[in-house]
Amino acid sequence: MVNMSGAEALVKALEKEGVKHIFGIPGGATLPIYDVLYDSDIRHILVRHEQAAAHAADGYARVSGRPGVCFATSGPGATNLVTGITNAYMDSVPIVAFTGQVPTSWIGKDAFQEADIVGITTPITKHNFQVQKASDIPRTVKMAFYIATSGRPGPVLVDLPKDIQIDHAEMEFDDEISLRGYKPTYEPHPIQVRRAAELLANAEKPMIIAGGGVIASNASEELIRLSEKILAPVATTLMGKGAIPEDHPLALGQLGMHGTLAANKLILEADVLLCVGMRFSDRTTGDPKKFCPDAKIIHVDIDSSEIDKNIKCYLPIVGDAKLTLHAINEALNVVLKEKRTEWMRKVKEFKAQWESSVKEGFTPPYLMKVLREILPKDAIVATEVGQNQMWAALYFKSYLPRTFVSSGGLGTMGFGFPAAIGAKVARPDRIVVDIAGDGSFMMNYPNLACAVSENIPVIIIVLNNSVLGMVAQWQRLFYGRRYSQVHLGGVPDFVKLAEAHGAQGLRAETVEEFRKAVKQAIESDVVTVIDVPISPEENVFPMIPAGKSYEDMIVEGS
Amino acid sequence: MERQTHIISALVEHKPGVLYSVSNMFRRRAFNIESITVGPAEQKDIARMTIVVNADERILEQVVKQLNKLIDVIKVSVLDPAASVVREMVLVKIHTPNSNVRSDVINYVNVFRGRVVDIAPDSLIVEITGDPDKINAFIDLVRNFGIKELARTGVTALSRGLKSVRI
């Protein structure tokens, strides 16, 4: 036991958890903590808005697999985190958010900068705490990190009243924590595993859908092994992108509302679907009543509440994706090459059809291909939300897990840039690119100041169509081109904007200029914004209109 | 699927905020709570929540899973109505303007094995304990006399005999 202040105990507890980086902004209710941080080896990255702190922690966690940490003061600092925390919750990302709070004696009195952040974040965190006394800090920190990173990961918030940060107490750092209401299931049930293996072995046209759980549990190797063993093509959800290298002969790319032709067509034919670490979101299923009615669905998820929540499955397996895929691999000892020739022919055919759909030209799909050629295999790509995101998901091939960072469940415009900052902090050895839309980038671009002053050289490629493109696309397709509030007439000059922040600003108006600009950005290794003016009339296809099913897919020109 | 009333018994950490996170989850997931009662359980740091929901089998399964998912919820069971003791209490203040009405009410109370717990010049407070159907029946019966005030506790329940919901 050591006597120290709550703030000192907090920083020590963070160090014990191996925390190396914190994203945040200080304020009145966190002054004692920031005073201790002044002497700590933990690097604090001063963002320009707390939303960015949460997104940066989120991006950090996604690419590193380690929990991301963000700090905010009480009241507005804490409420500014809310979008970022919700984003992490929807995508099951382990972040731990610490918020200052007014002193305990002032709680409930509407004190200056008091916000009930525990109440506010209850439905958007995996769990949250308000620490009641200084000596509880070490244990609470331990529990927060354990909960955030175990089972199905997710955000945890710890609210720290200011007096508790100041109070001194005897601190115990080696307490065993026990959470009797929380026992994640990792090991799949062997009988279910055997049944899954049998179903897959006997299937005519098996297909695998890999979700974010495959990435979270580092199960790529097991996934690829299984798909090769049973000759099942693999489609990914947005969160699962990178689970299988997208140049693999069995990789179909993204599935769903904006799925590839290959994935969206083949799923209609599959007779057994192995769905791993995914949650059947509406963006993946379309009309749930019409989602693959004839296929037998095996659903693997670590969170039992996902089983039968949106789609009733034929065979549920509750367990960790990696352990479960490994177990299914072990249980499968048949060789069935012959059986699948027709299926494999179809996979090849649809893939080829899809690949050939991208024509050379100054169009977003082609630019994504060009970008892929320039970037090294292990480069990390973050996206904003809208058409830019779907172009990246569809046409930028990811080769490795944890190299594609995108806001899936919440679809948060403004996520990509701060997430890229977090990703670059976690992986300074990698090239990190944010593929952005002009609308999204404008939501969080003030963090250019953060990236420049903290020397975090990320590259932002703004696919600048001067519209809220995805909304415009829906208005074009479903509202008779009545463009309501989507024109961003006053788009700033992004080159000057970058320069005003001390970053490099480049513009690319041809494929050649684009190539050159990306290379220059990589070589100069400074924060770079590349403005890429594109047509406001582009559509992202294929598309399944909201609430429709796979049969209703709209393909380009149809 | 058919909707039905189900009684869920949950053991939870007995600390601030747990009732909030449970009720918040119900609201957020659009599950309906018919009633919820909470009090200390056999162990001092654990509380027992008895939650009555009207749901079909699929929603019930989701309710149980979502409850289990909350970190401060330790154990969740759906009680079998045939093998459980289910009780609710009601206090009813009934308008009794004259002695005829008063004696009618007292007769009903006796039949329902209730008690008169307060007498005022023109009203009585009656206490009835039983399963919700019995309480509904009593309330229907005395409604015509004029109910001035009514307070129901909500259902609490335990499974009978060897079966128990413990940690």
Ligand SMILES: Cc1ncc(C[n+]2csc(CCOP(=O)(O)OP(=O)(O)O)c2C)c(N)n1
């Ligand atoms: C914070 C937030 N507000 C609103 C939306 C709704 N929305 C979805 S896509 C989109 C347009 C995005 O525009 P832009 O960033 O320019 O990307 P583009 O679609 O043009 O590539 C909007 C407004 C959202 N997803 N997130």
